[in-house]
Amino acid sequence: MTTSGAASETKVCLVRAIGRWSVAALMFNTIIGASVFGVPSLPAARLGSLRMPGYLIAAAGVAIIAACLAECSQLALTPAPKGRQSLARHVSAGNPPKRKSESRRDGTTNTPQ
Numbered sequence: 001m002t003t004s005g006a007a008s009e010t011k012v013c014l015v016r017a018i019g020r021w022s023v024a025a026l027m028f029n030t031i032i033g034a035s036v037f038g039v040p041s042l043p044a045a046r047l048g049s050l051r052m053p054g055y056l057i058a059a060a061g062v063a064i065i066a067a068c069l070a071e072c073s074q075l076a077l078t079p080a081p082k083g084r085q086s087l088a089r090h091v092s093a094g095n096p097p098k099r100k101s102e103s104r105r106d107g108t109t110n111t112p113q
Contacts, residue, residue, distance in 0.1 A: 018026075047054045 044051050044054070
């Protein structure tokens with residue numbers, strides 16, 4: 001495409017905005033995206049009239065997994081009480097330190113001999 005002016009001509013050329021690696025990434029994402037949406041459609045087609053309850057059961061499973069992962073990440077961020085300072089805080093709050101023989105939950109004792 002050229003434009004003619006009184007003094008000079010200006011050429012407009014096509015600029016390649018997408019490179020080789022961008023095309024490869026686009027193809028990879030297309031294949032992965034097709035499988036993400038295509039694979040669940042097969043069981044949904046087999047369920048027939050039970051699609052909606054199946055969808056709700058799957059959503060509940062995803063919610064449970066998400067809640068478990070959120071709880072694990074929260075526990076990972078919480079530092080565990082260790083050392084003398086945490087023991088001092090525990091004792092100063094009125095809680096005596098437990099012996100190993102008293103630490104069982106079922107009430108039985110395991111006294112070392």
